Amino acid sequence: MELAPLMITLQTAGVATVATFFIGIGLALMVVRMNRFQGLADAVITLPLVLPPTVVGFFLLLLFGKRSTIGSFLLQFDITLVFTWKAAVMAAIVVSLPLMYRTARGAFEQIDVNIIHAARTLGVSDWRIFWHILLPNARAGILAGLVLSFTRALGEFGATIMFAGNIPGVTQTMSTAIYAAVQANDYDLAGQWAMIIVAFSLVFVVMMNWWINRQNKGAALWN
Numbered sequence: 001m002e003l004a005p006l007m008i009t010l011q012t013a014g015v016a017t018v019a020t021f022f023i024g025i026g027l028a029l030m031v032v033r034m035n036r037f038q039g040l041a042d043a044v045i046t047l048p049l050v051l052p053p054t055v056v057g058f059f060l061l062l063l064f065g066k067r068s069t070i071g072s073f074l075l076q077f078d079i080t081l082v083f084t085w086k087a088a089v090m091a092a093i094v095v096s097l098p099l100m101y102r103t104a105r106g107a108f109e110q111i112d113v114n115i116i117h118a119a120r121t122l123g124v125s126d127w128r129i130f131w132h133i134l135l136p137n138a139r140a141g142i143l144a145g146l147v148l149s150f151t152r153a154l155g156e157f158g159a160t161i162m163f164a165g166n167i168p169g170v171t172q173t174m175s176t177a178i179y180a181a182v183q184a185n186d187y188d189l190a191g192q193w194a195m196i197i198v199a200f201s202l203v204f205v206v207m208m209n210w211w212i213n214r215q216n217k218g219a220a221l222w223n
Contacts, residue, residue, distance in 0.1 A: 005177040013153035016092035024100030049098035057162025087164035092153035100145040107141025147208040
């Protein structure tokens with residue numbers, strides 16, 4: 001059993017989750033603060049969550065393919081995205097970003113705005129408010145979004161196979177390895193990869209629930 005799909009999956013999901021963490025929190029703060037077009041912005045950011053992953057992959061191909069404006073521009077610098085590991089990362093970011101964004105936004109919206117107003121009247125900068133008020137109070141929701149984003153990126157298939165392909169040792173993740181194994185009628189190998197994905201996802205979700213329950217119990221003791 002080749003371990004390349006496992007390593008590629010972990011690397012792809014790890015890089016995608018880091019990017020999703022920062023982008024998702026930034027988008028959540030932006031949308032929460034918007035006075036106009038909030039609904040439209042929310043719909044656009046959430047769209048990859050409800051679209052079929054193959055549709056997401058198709059649009060990524062249109063945007064970054066060699067015939068596209070962006071793709072042609074990148075080719076001038078010998079940069080190719082389609083059917084590369086970078087494409088797998090981009091696909092994972094796009095499909096997992098809505099989960100990070102939605103949970104982070106929900107966590108920010110639950111924070112009492114009076115605390116923020118009080119901090120501003122005391123002359124606290126927005127940067128310090130973000131680090132010392134918003135993040136600590138929203139940490140449970142942000143952690144949940146982080147875990148959900150990672151597990152979503154871990155099992156991404158449709159957008160990846162459309163945009164990055166299924167190249168062994170390059171872009172073949174565990175999900176695409178399952179597809180290839182089934183196509184080759186090797187159900188034992190497909191089952192092994194499937195169980196590995198289930199195990200990883202289960203461990204991370206259980207850890208997330210344990211941490212959130214511990215935080216809630218700790219908060220209850222102080223009330």
